[in-house]
Amino acid sequence: MKLNNACLAIAVVVGSTSVNGFSSPQLGRMLMTPTSVSSRTARFSAVVEEVSNDVAATTSMEMPTAWECDEEAECVEVPACNDEECRTTLDVRIHGKWYDLSGWRKAHPAGVHWIDWYDGRDATEVMDAFHSQKGREMYKRLPASAPDTAAVLEASVAPYSKTELNFRKLRDQLEADGWWDRDYIHEAKLLAIWASLVVGAGLTAESAPPLSTFLLGLSMTNAGWLGHDYIHGIDKFANTLRPFAAVAAGLGPTWWSDKHNKHHALTNEMGVDEDIATDPFLFAWAPDPKHDSPLRKIQHYIFYIPFSFLFALWRVDTLQVAVNSVEEKRPDAKNELWYLLAHYFILLTIFPIQVWVPAVFLSGLMSALIVTPTHQSEEFFEEYQPDWVTAQFESTRNAVMTNPFSEWLWGGMQYQLEHHLFPSMPRSNYPKLKPILQKFAEENKVPGGYRESGEFEILYMNWDLYRKVAESDPVPGAPYSRGHGQLGAIDASGGVAAGGVGLGKLL
Secondary structure (H helix, E strand, O other): OOHHHHHHHHHHHHOOOOOOOOOOOOOOOHHHHHHHHHOOOOOOOHHHHHHHHHHHHHHHHOOOOEEOOOOOOOOOEEEOOOOOOOOOOOOOOOOEEEEEEOOOOOOOOOOOOHHHHHOEOHHHHHHHOOOHHHHHHHHHHHHHHHHHHHHHHHHHOOOOOOHHHHHHHHHHHHOOOOOOOOOHHHHHHHHHHHHHHHHHHHOOOOOHHHHHHHHHHHHHHHHHHHHHHHHHHHHHHHOOOOOHHHHHHHHHHHHHHHHHHHHHOOEEEEEOOOOOOOOOOOOOOOHHHHHHHHHHHHHHOOHHHHHOOOOHHHHHHHHHHHHHHHHHHHHHHHHHHHHHHHHHHHHHHHHHHHHHHHHHHHHHHHHHHOOHHHHHHHOOOOOOOOOOOHHHHHHEEEEEOOOHHHHHHHHOOOHHHHHHHHOOOHHHHHHHHHHHHHHHHHOOOOOOOEEEEHHHHHHHHHHHHHHHHHHOOOOOOOOOOOOOOOOOHHHOOOOOOOOHHHHHHOO
């Protein structure tokens, strides 16, 4: 009788609490000590805090075992671990079924944080977008959530929208039609262009330093886009070239995956997406007075300065994550560190400092001018968006190129929506995908439809946003760019952007 009353109490409270960016309505959280993990995952909702100690004691007696999984998603039941050091429940919905991922989180190759962000949420689209066919079959071997837990959580999350269901049908059709097949001739051309730029920069390093700087800056930006393609890729070719970003651009795959994939999964979610947390140098919305900076008032005049620091900050963050990854024994961390050291050995051996230092800042400026406007001109979200597909349409704007050089320089980022919806698809297929997504947006009545603007218009839109925010008054209670304790909040998840961006941490 006591157990029945406890379950009923939990169901009533959870059923009235929506899953949003600020809480996670999970059963079994009363088993955890808040100080053990609340700084990294916001898993203690008001629901749990209202549950009595009697319920906790009863639940603990009902859960004497936990799951332990290996990298192949083979799981076995083991005695329950020390609840102050690990999690005993972590439930995520994938294609309509709830899975208990508490035993899988540590074995997850991309890190525990990924799964923690989706505690009590649906991860179907993210699972499909980032994983190979093998990975998408592996999760089916993971243990199902307890029936009572699944029932409560299912009642608390949003049902799948028509747009989501139709998007899954579209994805299945594209996969069946071979849209993930790679054009190796196209890949060879892109690699040849990059190699030519590096050789040209090397040959002119002493005789024509300004030209060498320009060529090297172009090669760094190009290497960043190529590495971006390969880290996202899920085929053998991409896996083989995964270290390319580290060797050619000085950007580590682990750092990139942690930061960039989070941006893909939770695009423009304020306080969570590191790509829009660029204050105190650039503000994308008027901040709370306590998070304001004098620089905001002139940001539209000086934006090119922080833009130029982009690659430099990425390089510093990469080294920080690489060292931490070795200490944490993350997969392939030592090899990745060696790749980065090889990059700097080659860079410092071939190019004089007066060439490679300005090249880093030139590359940062070019890259920031490309990656920033395709999202910052669109909607920002104060809360978690359960309809991932619609959120991608609402937070993304494509750029229409006017010449072949821009088409190459943008590295596929002009097809930002195609890339966000299908990040593992080879970019050579994005132009052909555009009319399909335009039709999809029209048929599913996606708010705002398929958004695109000319390459110079979208740059102006981004600058105009900075101007409007600079001229605005601070707004008390405005969302903090690094989070309010919600799942995945930057300051709570241990990311390199926690506390500020680069020198911003000192301000």
